[in-house]
Amino acid sequence: MYGSVLTTPELVECVRTATLAPSLHNSQPWRFRLVGETVEVYVDRDRQLEVLDPDGRELLISVGAAIFTLRLALRSVGRVPELAILPDIDRPDLVAVVRPGPFAKPSAALSGLADAIAHRHTNRQPFQAKVVPxxxxxxxxxxxxxxxxxxxxxxxxxxxxxxxxxxxxxxxxxxxxxxxxxxxxxxxxxxxxxxxxxxxxxxxxxxxxxxxxxxxxxxxxxxxxxxxxxxxxxxxxxxxxxxxxxxxxxxxxxxxxxxxxxxxxxxxxxxxxxxxxxxxxxxxxxxxxxxxxxxxxxxxxxYGPSAPTTPRRPVTEVLQQIAD
Ligand SMILES: Cc1cc2nc3c(=O)[nH]c(=O)nc-3n(C[C@H](O)[C@H](O)[C@H](O)COP(=O)(O)O)c2cc1C
CATH class of the missing domain: 3.40.109.10 (NADH Oxidase)
Incomplete structure (x- = not known):
């Protein structure tokens, strides 16, 4: 509900939504920690693709996609996220700290993006011969x-x-x-x-x-x-x-x-x-x-035919909850 403090189940649901992000080979190289209302986003280096991505560039692109999705999920429950990227030089695996900030009803454009999260799928089919306007x-x-x-x-x-x-x-x-x-x-x-x-x-x-x-x-x-x-x-x-x-x-x-x-x-x-x-x-x-x-x-x-959904690990596997 807009204008109220987020409950833990609501925050967990935001994290679950974040896991719908795309990732290299669907490696889902992310971990989350919930500390009070704050979500810490970590990279999971055990899921790095050593041959394709030896520098971990695509690893962090994948985590970045999850961070944007998390921001959007928070917007759609009425909170403006406050974001710190790579906030601690001594903890390079902590990619972002995301806090629900001020209360605000999302704009129609942001709601539209949030609605698209579950409908976005990588499509490897031939597309129509139709120009993108x-x-x-x-x-x-x-x-x-x-x-x-x-x-x-x-x-x-x-x-x-x-x-x-x-x-x-x-x-x-x-x-x-x-x-x-x-x-x-x-x-x-x-x-x-x-x-x-x-x-x-x-x-x-x-x-x-x-x-x-x-x-x-x-x-x-x-x-x-x-x-x-x-x-x-x-x-x-x-x-x-x-x-x-x-x-x-x-x-x-x-x-x-x-x-x-x-x-x-x-x-x-x-x-x-x-x-x-x-x-x-x-x-x-x-x-x-x-x-x-x-x-x-x-x-x-x-413009292509519909594309299948790909699986995601359950949120319980990627999220740790810490009482503050
Ligand atoms: C960094 C990155 C690189 C990717 N590279 C390719 C690629 O080269 N070819 C491809 O078909 N899909 C690529 N993908 C899409 C992923 O395979 C896809 O996101 C993943 O399998 C999950 O499926 P979904 O996007 O349908 O949710 C890439 C995605 C990311 C984030």
Missing amino acids: ADVIEELRAAADHEGAELTIAGPASRTIIAGLGREAERRLRSSDGYRAEMGRWTRPMARRRDGVPAAAFGPWDAMERLPMRDFGIVHPQLQRRGERFERHPTIAVLTTSGDEPASWVCAGQALQRVLLSATRRHLSTTPISQPVEIPSIREVLADRRSGRFAQMVVRLG
Whole structure:
């Protein structure tokens, strides 16, 4: 209820909502601690993908996405969150402290974003040949800007270059040591598994190899996934930040989730694409070096069929409650 102190069950529900955020291979690399009304957000380094993400950049992007989702959940129960990112230099795993601040009814725009949380799913299906309207693109750019990042929509020439860079990155990753084993760890079906990418979410493979779609089925040849034609003129955006250290990665994660939710709210399907930012030399080409900016993520946008939900670990597994 707006204007009243939050109860513990309400705060736990906000944390549960935060876990609906996207994460690399659905690794869900986060832990939360509830201290009174304060939520501490930690990175869970045991869930880092050593081959794809040796620096832990995507790890913190994933945690950043959860932090933005938590902020939104607090807004939707009528509290303006107060946020401190990486507040303690001696505790680098404490990524954020989020406190419910002043009482305020959320704006229609924020309520719309909050409503989109449960409807946002990574979509790896072909999209329709339908142009994303300019006002929607503008909204997505504003969403990134709001969180201190920049979203650049690729024109026809850069789109072709980015797709080529993505394919080259995918080729190099596949031939790198440990790539297949790591992919297997996060895609193998296991009883009661509540993380990783399930086969239902792999999507078809791109028969024309036009788009750098991550092939989650690479270690599951028995699945015999069908090939399909993907859209000829995809809408591709690059998310960049001005810095490239842990705080910038958390910023990128918050911006990514704000962009994805803004897109969902406008009935767009989305696919984060990270292979091109996983090979350092390719990542450098992605963001114009003269601009001094750093590419953090590529996002594909468009109008697709519905996409499946992926599992999440129960909130009891990621949340510790401490009486204050
Ligand atoms: C940092 C990061 C990198 C990701 N990279 C890719 C990618 O390269 N290809 C892809 O299909 N999905 C990618 N995803 C999407 C995740 O696989 C997805 O969020 C996760 O499986 C959970 O599914 P959901 O987004 O449908 O909730 C990425 C997500 C994040 C946050």
